[in-house]
Amino acid sequence: MLAFTNATEKQSPTVIGAGCKVTGDIKTDHNVQIHGEVIGNITAETIVIGRGGIVKGDINAPVLFLHGTLDGSATVNTANVFNAAKMTGTLAYKTLNITGNTGLDCKLSKRKEEKGQKNE
Numbered sequence: 180m181l182a183f184t185n186a187t188e189k190q191s192p193t194v195i196g197a198g199c200k201v202t203g204d205i206k207t208d209h210n211v212q213i214h215g216e217v218i219g220n221i222t223a224e225t226i227v228i229g230r231g232g233i234v235k236g237d238i239n240a241p242v243l244f245l246h247g248t249l250d251g252s253a254t255v256n257t258a259n260v261f262n263a264a265k266m267t268g269t270l271a272y273k274t275l276n277i278t279g280n281t282g283l284d285c286k287l288s289k290r291k292e293e294k295g296q297k298n299e
Contacts, residue, residue, distance in 0.1 A: 193223070197231055204236070211240075213247065220251075230263050237268070254290075 190209040195201055199215035204222075211223040213232040221234060225242040228234055232247035243255045245264040252268035260266075262279035271288040 195232075228264075252285075256290075 192210040192212055193205060193207055194212045195215045195217055197214045200218070201215070202218045204219040205211060205217065206222045208224060210225040210227070211221055212227045212229060213221075213234055214229040215231075216233040216235070218235045220236040221238045221240070223238075223240050225244070226238050226240045227244040228247040228249055230246045233250070234248070235250045237251045238249065238253045238255070240253075241256045242259070243253055243257070244259045244261070245253075245266065246261045247263070248265040250267050252271070253266070254271045256272070257274040258270055258272040258276065260275070260277045260281050260283065262281065265282035266285045269286040269288055270283070271290050273290045273292070275287070275289075277283075
């Protein structure tokens with residue numbers, strides 16, 4: 180069995196596995212990986228929506244890796260959108276990286292830097 184933490188690391192990723200469906204909001208200060216389905220909003224340090232992963236709700240995170248489907252809006256610093264990705268809603272970002280042809284059917288909104296804040 181794989182262990183996600185060790186004695187010096189007290190955080191482990193939240194993983195919603197394939198075939199799992201969660202209804203409700205997720206709020207954490209570490210990483211979230213979605214390979215199943217979440218109906219609710221997600222706030223985390225890094226959000227990974229894997230291939231086959233579905234989120235129906237809004238997300239807020241410094242970093243997003245979108246391989247699957249997001250049916251909602253995202254507010255992020257860095258958005259990494261991959262080949263199989265699909266999204267509706269609004270993607271508000273500071274940095275946007277798109278790899279390949281995606282199924283983005285959303286509004287793109289470049290976020291402005293706040294005074295005294297460096298781009299993360």
